[in-house]
Amino acid sequence: MNPLAYTGLAVGILFGFALQRGRFCMNSAFRDIVLLKDFTLIKAVGAAILVQMIGFSILALTGAVTLNPKPLFWGANITGGLIFGIGMVLAGGCASGITYRVGEGMVGAMSAVVGFGLAGLMTAMGVLKPIKDYLQSSTKIMTAEGTSLTLANIFGIEPTTLMLLIAAFSIGIWVILASRKKADAEDDFGSAPPSLWGRIFTSGWGWLATGIAIGLVGIRAYPASAAAGRNYPLGITGGWIGTWKALILPDTFFSWEALEVLGVVLGAAIAALIAKEFAIRAPAPKVLLQTFAGGFLMAFGAVTSSGCNVGHILSGVPMLSLGSIVGGISIILGAWLTAYIMFVRPEKA
Amino acid sequence: MTEEIKPTKTLDVCGEICPYPDVNSMTTLKKMNKGEILEVLTDYPLSVERIPRSAKKWGHKVLMVEQIDGPNHRILIEAFGLK
Numbered sequence: 001m002n003p004l005a006y007t008g009l010a011v012g013i014l015f016g017f018a019l020q021r022g023r024f025c026m027n028s029a030f031r032d033i034v035l036l037k038d039f040t041l042i043k044a045v046g047a048a049i050l051v052q053m054i055g056f057s058i059l060a061l062t063g064a065v066t067l068n069p070k071p072l073f074w075g076a077n078i079t080g081g082l083i084f085g086i087g088m089v090l091a092g093g094c095a096s097g098i099t100y101r102v103g104e105g106m107v108g109a110m111s112a113v114v115g116f117g118l119a120g121l122m123t124a125m126g127v128l129k130p131i132k133d134y135l136q137s138s139t140k141i142m143t144a145e146g147t148s149l150t151l152a153n154i155f156g157i158e159p160t161t162l163m164l165l166i167a168a169f170s171i172g173i174w175v176i177l178a179s180r181k182k183a184d185a186e187d188d189f190g191s192a193p194p195s196l197w198g199r200i201f202t203s204g205w206g207w208l209a210t211g212i213a214i215g216l217v218g219i220r221a222y223p224a225s226a227a228a229g230r231n232y233p234l235g236i237t238g239g240w241i242g243t244w245k246a247l248i249l250p251d252t253f254f255s256w257e258a259l260e261v262l263g264v265v266l267g268a269a270i271a272a273l274i275a276k277e278f279a280i281r282a283p284a285p286k287v288l289l290q291t292f293a294g295g296f297l298m299a300f301g302a303v304t305s306s307g308c309n310v311g312h313i314l315s316g317v318p319m320l321s322l323g324s325i326v327g328g329i330s331i332i333l334g335a336w337l338t339a340y341i342m343f344v345r346p347e348k349a
Numbered sequence: 350m351t352e353e354i355k356p357t358k359t360l361d362v363c364g365e366i367c368p369y370p371d372v373n374s375m376t377t378l379k380k381m382n383k384g385e386i387l388e389v390l391t392d393y394p395l396s397v398e399r400i401p402r403s404a405k406k407w408g409h410k411v412l413m414v415e416q417i418d419g420p421n422h423r424i425l426i427e428a429f430g431l432k
Contacts, residue, residue, distance in 0.1 A: 023395040028367055035368060036375075036403050092366035104394075104420075108366040204398050277394050277420040283364050291366060343372055 001253040004228035008256035011221045012263020015234060016100050018217055019264065020271035021200075022210025024048075025097035026309040027088045030332050031339040040207050045313070046174070047211025048218065052233065052318040053167040055219035057160040064223045067159055068231045069321030070306050071148040075139030076132065077327040080305025081312075084298050085334020088309070089342060091115075091294025095236040095308035098295060099261055103268030107282035108291045113240065115295030120241040123303035132304040151320040163320060201274045218315060221260070228256040233315040236261055237302040305330070354412060354425055356388035357381065363392045363421060370396035371403060374426075378409055383430025386412070392420040400424055407431065 018024065022044060029041035059065045088094050091112040093101060098116065101109035122128040143153050151166075152159035194203050205213070222233040230238075239261030246254040254262070272278035282288070302308035305327045307316055313331065316324025360377050362370040370391045378387055391397060401411045401424060408429035415423045 020394075023398065025367070025395065028395060028399075031368065032399070036371060036399070037406070038399060038402060040399070040402065092368075106366075204394060272420075276416075279392060279419045279421075281364050281392050281420070283366050287366055343368065347372075347376065 002228055002256070004224075005254060005256045005259050007224040007228060008259035009263040009266075011217060011224055011234075012239075012260035012265075013267035013270070014220070014263075015096075015214070015217045015260070016103055016264035016267025016269075017271045018205075018210065018213040018267075019096055019100040020104060020268040020277075021275075022205045022207075022213065024100075024210050024214060026094040026313060026331075027092070027097055027335065030085075030335045031089060031343075034336050035339055035343050044207040044211040044214070046170075047208055048214040048314060049317055050167050050170055051212055051215025052218045052315070053163045055215065056222060056233070056318050057163040057167075059219065059222055060160050065226050066231065067319050069148045069150050069319040070312070070316050070323045071140060071142060072321075072323040072326065073136040073140045073306065074323075074326055076135035077305050077323050078330045079135055080132075080301040080303070081327040081330025082301070082334035082337075084301030084305060084308060085331040085336070086338045087294045087297025087299075087301055088331070089294070089335050089338040091291045091298060094310075095298060095302060096264065096310050096314075098291075098298075099236055099240075099264045100268035103265040103270075104272045105269075105278050105280040107280065108287060111288040112291040112295030112298075115292035116237075116299040117240045117244045117295075119296040119299035120237060120303055121244055123300050124241050128300060128303075135304055136306070149322040151322065151325075154322070159320065163318065166320070201271075202276070214314070218318075225256050225260075230256045232311075233318075234260070234310050235308075235315065236264075236310045237299060237308045238311075239264075240299070241303075301331075301334075354386060356425065357385040359388040359390065361390040362396075363390055365391075365393065367393065367395065371400055374400050374424075375403055375407065378404065378407065378426060378428050379431045381428035381430070382432065383428060385428045385430075387426045387428060389424040389426065390417075391422055391424070394420060397422045397424070401426075 024044055029045045032038040060067050091098055098109045098112040102113055123132050152162045218233045235257050239257035242255035242258030246252050307327050312324040312327040362373055370393050374389050404411050404426045410427040412425040417423050
């Protein structure tokens with residue numbers, strides 16, 4: 001047992017707390033764009049990515065971490081990403097979303113998580129592994145030096161420099177665009193302005209606070225995970241696989257990521273309990289079947305693609321990994337297609 | 350006072366997974382006449398925040414968002430009359 005694995009639990013608790021308070025779910029973030037024309041959550045995602053882009057650069061420049069972007073296996077990234085996107089809409093949440101909602105008491109999320117673990121194991125080490133292996137090995141492209149393809153090595157720019165440039169440029173454009181738009185008054189819809197305790201523990205967080213908080217958790221996660229032998233920032237998929245392995249296999253203890261994922265459930269539960277938002281609640285049985293199937297597809301997609309929404313979009317995009325960018329775009333497209341078929345088209349009928 | 354507002358229709362989406370609370374609320378509102386009041390009962394925190402946002406965007410008037418018990422919330426919306 002690795003004692004440093006326990007830092008995963010601490011990081012996970014912070015992550016889960018922030019996810020619950022911020023209602024941060026990438027499934028909603030992407031889907032709301034096409035379904036509700038609501039950009040609130042995608043702005044939180046953007047903020048979290050940009051904060052980590054800056055944070056990971058600083059960590060790398062100070063030698064606290066060595067950047068470890070995932071490789072490009074374009075066939076696996078695209079196929080896995082699309083399937084993950086489909087699964088995410090069926091499950092009603094992304095990988096981190098279904099995980100934190102277990103902590104809120106949502107049985108639909110629990111069903112999704114069970115499907116997720118099952119497919120995760122099957123794809124990582126079971127009957128579905130040959131598919132993943134084939135897709136990854138047949139479409140893997142590395143640099144001449146044998147490292148992962150990133151925007152940095154494609155353009156021949158030093159990674160941390162490019163990360164900081166992209167972050168600075170993006171933030172600059174964002175601030176300019178935001179200041180030109182007329183400020184929309186945030187509606188309280190009748191409630192009294194909350195105290196500081198209220199703003200942290202009982203009201204939902206705004207998108208900027210949420211994005212920054214999650215970004216900071218990611219920055220904290222990276223060196224902690226690296227010290228425990230897993231050189232990568234936040235993840236979810238490996239965490240559920242690691243949890244099941246610890247429970248099923250002999251002489252296997254919980255990995256850093258497994259403890260992180262359990263921490264997410266715990267942190268979200270704590271946040272929900274304090275905010276009086278915890279309750280065991282379940283949808284109709286056929287919906288439980290749907291979320292189980294969604295979770296199953298998600299994990300198959302994530303293991304095939306070597307990343308879920310957290311591994312690729314939250315952690316990989318800040319490092320400019322091409323595999324994560326391709327995987328991330330595929331996730332979004334898969335989700336949009338599914339959301340269109342399930343929700344937008346029936347409306348138009 | 351919430352007791353004074355009598356909803357024309359009540360939509361109970363408690364227990365529903367994302368995005369059904371929102372989709373059902375918006376669909377129902379679209380079919381209501383101007384001035385009619387929809388009462389949405391939901392226990393999904395994101396929808397508690399998002400349904401008022403979406404309603405406002407479509408021109409409906411959010412009258413109140415009230416926590417009943419735990420995550421159970423009640424949202425009262427006056428329809429704009431989109432039919």
